[in-house]
Amino acid sequence: MKPGDFIDTYLRLDEENDFVLQQVPCPFLGVDNYCSIYDKRPKACREYPHTDRKDFHKISNITIRNTAVCPAAYNIVEEMKRRINN
Numbered sequence: 154m155k156p157g158d159f160i161d162t163y164l165r166l167d168e169e170n171d172f173v174l175q176q177v178p179c180p181f182l183g184v185d186n187y188c189s190i191y192d193k194r195p196k197a198c199r200e201y202p203h204t205d206r207k208d209f210h211k212i213s214n215i216t217i218r219n220t221a222v223c224p225a226a227y228n229i230v231e232e233m234k235r236r237i238n239n
């Protein structure tokens with residue numbers, strides 16, 4: 154599929170002018186709950202929940218939002234809170 158066709162079919166621009174999926178759940182999530190394009194999944198999927206980024210401290214709003222849906226993000230934030238309080 155050509156990039157332009159992929160954008161037209163699956164993506165839209167959000168309020169921050171970033172491309173995001175048009176639909177939730179992701180159209181590539183299979184009925185078996187596995188990613189049907191795992192080997193070619195987007196960079197954002199490969200790096201999710203982005204907790205190993207050098208600029209991790211700059212995306213704290215995203216991380217806090219992710220704690221509601223991602224156990225890994227939740228546990229990392231809880232551990233950070235525990236270390237701050239010790």
Ligand code: SF4
Pocket residue numbers: 179180181182183187188189190191194195198
């Ligand atoms: S890993 Fe990414 S592309 Fe694959 S199903 Fe999940 S959101 Fe979709």
